Amino acid sequence: MSPDTDLRPNFDQPGQVAHETIPPCLPEDHISRQPTLLQVQGLVCGYGGKGLLGPLDFHLHQGTFMLIEGPNGVGKSTLLKTLIGLIPPVSGRIDWSLPADALRFVPQTRTLDPMLPATVFDVLATGLHRGRGLSALRIRPRRTELLEALEVVGMAHLCDHLFRELSEGQKQLILLARALLGKPRLLLLDEPSASMDPEREAATIELLHGIQQQLDVTVMMIAHGSALARSASSRIMRIDRRGHIAIEECLKDCLDDPHHTH
Numbered sequence: 001m002s003p004d005t006d007l008r009p010n011f012d013q014p015g016q017v018a019h020e021t022i023p024p025c026l027p028e029d030h031i032s033r034q035p036t037l038l039q040v041q042g043l044v045c046g047y048g049g050k051g052l053l054g055p056l057d058f059h060l061h062q063g064t065f066m067l068i069e070g071p072n073g074v075g076k077s078t079l080l081k082t083l084i085g086l087i088p089p090v091s092g093r094i095d096w097s098l099p100a101d102a103l104r105f106v107p108q109t110r111t112l113d114p115m116l117p118a119t120v121f122d123v124l125a126t127g128l129h130r131g132r133g134l135s136a137l138r139i140r141p142r143r144t145e146l147l148e149a150l151e152v153v154g155m156a157h158l159c160d161h162l163f164r165e166l167s168e169g170q171k172q173l174i175l176l177a178r179a180l181l182g183k184p185r186l187l188l189l190d191e192p193s194a195s196m197d198p199e200r201e202a203a204t205i206e207l208l209h210g211i212q213q214q215l216d217v218t219v220m221m222i223a224h225g226s227a228l229a230r231s232a233s234s235r236i237m238r239i240d241r242r243g244h245i246a247i248e249e250c251l252k253d254c255l256d257d258p259h260h261t262h
């Protein structure tokens with residue numbers, strides 16, 4: 001992130017966070033003129049060769065804020081994990097046109113080891129690891145760099161605390177700070193505000209919206225029924241109980257996309 005760009009929302013004064021909807025600021029035809037970062041064709045996601053979701057066809061332009069909604073258990077997390085290669089697709093194609101290290105995934109905190117003997121600093125430092133194995137762990141992070149990322153989410157005071165002793169909402173903010181290290185071009189977030197109070201949730205979505213608008217970072221985020229998240233979004237993917245998707249364009253610019261409903 002550019003040090004000149006102050007995206008800090010009102011984390012310190014939660015009572016003053018505005019709850020009005022966030023106006024989409026991009027010009028109407030701006031997004032469809034942006035490069036396509038992701039093209040998905042006939043994708044079926046699932047486990048052990050058995051389909052859970054799909055077939056899905058959609059694309060993602062740079063600069064999009066895409067919200068993914070759907071009932072529990074339909075496969076939203078499975079979809080994100082399949083897109084980033086953590087789960088092999090049952091069938092179909094996933095074509096990224098940006099390097100893997102430009103993507104950052106923010107998992108649900110409940111998927112993490114509750115006994116993890118790491119401080120917030122340690123967890124954040126893993127956001128700088130590149131490559132595989134022990135060589136990836138030998139990185140010596142600069143404390144100031146990590147503190148700057150923590151300041152963006154209002155958590156710098158927790159830098160030396162044990163990660164496992166934080167609240168779930170605080171953990172979510174730490175994982176978000178970790179995702180902001182380096183220069184991500186795409187953030188994939190699995191319910192980043194699930195455990196947050198309304199003020200923190202509003203500040204987090206305001207922060208993500210600011211990152212998307214000012215740094216041209218593309219966002220793909222799972223969230224359950226958040227009106228604020230909807231208002232920040234330029235596309236909403238709804239997954240129904242049969243594993244089918246419908247994509248709503250919140251700006252008129254993408255309506256020429258032949259894959260926009262399924």
Ligand SMILES: Nc1ncnc2c1ncn2[C@@H]1O[C@H](COP(=O)(O)OP(=O)(O)OP(=O)(O)O)[C@@H](O)[C@H]1O
Nearest residue numbers: 047048052070071072073074075076077078079191
């Ligand atoms: N490793 C796995 N092996 C087999 N099945 C799995 C695995 N992980 C998840 N599932 C199953 O896949 C289905 C979809 O799970 P997933 O977590 O993707 O749903 P979701 O839509 O993200 O749900 P929620 O909104 O509750 O987070 C669930 O029935 C789940 O039990």
